[in-house]
Amino acid sequence: MSKDILVKAIDVSKKFDAFQALDKVNMEVARGEVACIIGPSGSGKSTFLRCINLLERMDGGAIWVNDELMGYRRDGNNLHELSDAEISRQRRRIGMVFQRFNLFPHKTAVENIFEGPVQVLGENPKEARDHALSLLERVGLADKANHYPSELSGGQQQRVAIARAMGMRPELILFDEPTSALDPELVSEVLDVMRNLASSGMTMIVVTHELGFARNVANTVTFMETGKVVETGPASQVLTTPASARTAEFIRAVHN
C-alpha cells in the first residue's frame, strides 16, 4: 500500500426498517485526495456520508478514519460502543457541509465559525475569532463577518458553512450535494471555494451532480446505485470511459 489511506470503509450496510439503503459499500480515500460520489437520488449517497461521521448508525461493516474505528472501541475480542462524549470527539476532525447549509441562524457568520473551536476545542476566543475572520477572507466573505445567515444569499451561506467546517481544523470534510440547493448562478462561487480547498490538500468526499467539478477536481469517482457501489476508479476513467453500462447511462442523463 503506497498511498496513505485516510478513510477506509468495509462492507458498510444500513437498513431503514426492511429497506436496504446501503449494501456492503466499500471505499478508500487517500489523504489529500478528493473523492466524488455520484449516483441517482435515493441510491444511498447521503446515508453513506452520514455513516462516516456517525450521524447514522450502520448495521454492518466498519469505517476507519485515520486508522481509528468509528463508533467503537476495540478491546481484545470485544467491540464496545462509544459514549456520547467519545463520539463527539471522533466527529471533531470530520467537517460536514450540508445541502441546506444548516448555519446557526442566531449567530453571525463569524460566530458560526468560531462556535466549535471555542466551545468544543476550547480555543482562546480572541484567537478563534481571528482565525474565523481569516477563514471568511479565504472564502471571500470578509465583509460579511457580522451578518446573520438570513442576511446572506444561498451561495454566501454555503461558503460560510465551508469556513465553519474548516474552523475545526478537520482532516476530512464531507460535502453532501453542496450546490444542489443553490440558484444556478451561485453554484460556481461555491465550487471555486471547494476547488481552492482541494488544491490546499484537504481530503474531501463530495456527493455531487456537478460532473464538471468531478472531472476537474476529483481524484476518484464512485458511482452508486440502490445502495451499492457500481463502479469506482480514477475520475477521468469513470467519467469518460465507464466500465458499467449503468454508469454511462447515468452520466448521459446528467449531461442532458
Place this chain on the structure above:
Amino acid sequence: MTTPSSSPINAAPATRERDRYEIAHLKLVPKRHIGRTISAAVVIILLLALIRAFSVGQIEWSYVRDFLFAPVILQGLINTLIMTVAAMAIGIVLGVLSAVMRISGNPVLSWISVGYVWIFRGAPALLQLMLWFNLALIFPTLGIPGLFEFRTVDIMTPFVAAMLGLGISQGAYTSEVVRSGLLSVDSGQYEAARTIGMTQMKMLRRIVLPQAMRVMVPPIGNEVIGMVKLTSLASVIQFTEILHNAQVIYYANTRVLELLLVASFWYLVVVTILSVGQQRIERYFGRGSKSIRASV
C-alpha cells in the same frame, strides 16, 4: 376602452392612451374605515358609562388613595413578586428538565417526564398547594434518618408550600412549552451541532435552546403573567401576598371594594411592566430571524 363618441375625434390615439395612465395629478381619497369609527364610538360610550358607575357608586376613593402605598400593601406586593419569581424559576427549571428528558431517547427518563406532566397537570394548583402545606400529615418528619431530620411543619411554611405547589405544577405546563420549542428547531441544526463535535448537552445549551427560545418566549411570558395572579391562591394558606394583605385590611375596616381596587391596581402595574419586558426578550431571541408581522 374609450368609445369614439365619448372622445374628441381629432385627438391622437397615442395622447389618449397616455392620459389614461397619467394619475399623478388625481386627488387621493383615503379608504373609509366606517367599522372602526363606529366601534370606537361604542367603546368610548361604554367607558364613560363605566367611569360614571364607579364615581357615583359606593366607593370611597380616599381609601383607595390612602391604602395604595400603605406599608402592608407594599409588603404584600413584594411577597407576590418574590413568589412569582421563585415559583416560575422552579417551573422553568423543571419544565426544561422534563422536556429534555422527554426527547432524550432514554425510555426511563422519557417515562418519568410523561408521568410528571400527567400527575401535576391533573390536579388544580390550589389543591396541590394545600397538599404541600399539609404534607406533615403523611410525612411527619423529613430528612435522612440518623443523619438529619426536621419536623415537616417547621419546613412547610406557607412560603415553601406555595412555592412548591405553584412551581411544580407550573413545571408540568412549561414542560410542554419547552418541548414544542425544541420540536420547532430544524433537525439540520441538531446535525450541524453534532458535526462540529458538540455533546448532547452542549448542543442543547448552545444551539437548540437559544433557537427554541424564540418560540418559547411568548407562551412563557404568558405563564409568568399568569403566575403573578396565580400567587393569590397562596392567600388560602396564609401566605402574606398582596391579596391576602388587602383582605386582612378589609376584614378590619370593611372597605372591601376599595382594597380590591388597590390590589387590582398593583397587579395591573406588574403585568404591564412584564409585558414590556417580554417584548424586549422576544426581540433579543429573535435576532438573526426576519421578523414576521401580520399585515392586513
